[in-house]
Amino acid sequence: MIARPTLDWETIERIAIWIVLFGFIGIEVASYVFPRASDLIDLRGAVLLLAIVVALVYRYIVERLGPSHVVGLKHEDGDHVSLIDYLRNRDIEECKVFALGGIRYYSHLESSGAKVGRLRVLLRNPMEMQGAPYLCDAESIYAFRREVDTTIANLMRMQSDGDVKELNIGQYSYDPLLHFMIVDDRLLHFGYFEPDVEWSGVIVLDSYVVDDATAAGRQLIRNFIALFTATAEMCSDSLTSESGRSPARDAARLSGH
Helix, strand or coil, X not given: CCCCCCCCHHHHHHHHHHHHXXXXXXXXXXXXHCHHHHHHCCHHHHHHHHHHHHHHHHHHHHHHHCCCCCCCEXXXXXXXXXXXXXXXXXXXXXXXXXXXXXXXXXXXXXXXXCEEEEEEEEEECHHHCCCCCCCCCHHHHHHHHXXXXXXXXXXXXXXXXXXXXXXXXXEECCCCCEEEEEECCXXXXXXXXXXXXXXXXXXXXXXXXXXXXXXXXXHHHHHHHHHHHHHHHHCCCXXXXXXXXXXXXXXXXXXXX
């Protein structure tokens, strides 16, 4: 079966910029040798062509070279620079976080200066860690419970400071092999865990960022949204609050205190 050809609009835009720009320059240069060549374009036409070039160049710079844009799938470094750049001072309608203890994703949100309308967070339930293959002793389990408590407290403080309007926290009861954040259903950051029995914890492996610029990226984001939704439906305990309310009692219940 013959594949149906598709239009690559990015390539078309790039070619259009060069055609218009070189055409304009070519006519101007030719007018010095052939004076009548300048009759091919009047002042208004020249201004129009120049405006088109400027508009196309501006769009290319903003969408392709701006710090908040990620093209397709990108391998992240250990500091998650691409994710933090995307979050920086951004007004976010909804952010979904699926994490183990969640402290690092909280740190990214807090340091970026982002404002979140609705923040949905799923964390590993610290009260059901017995038998977890990567926590081999009581001290490690206690340390993990402290991490989850700290994350919840920090997220609640972000809400009280006005950085988060609506906060929803749920806890799941299985051992994850990955973590992820979804921003406005348009950008996905995800990575993997490897259980580390020797040191009683997990090793954080490589992570990636993917946006909705391609069909494959959009499908991957939809798959992770479905995973988040299915996990959220299984969570028996949850904390939901809006700005101006005090969910401290629910938070204490959620963390087991």
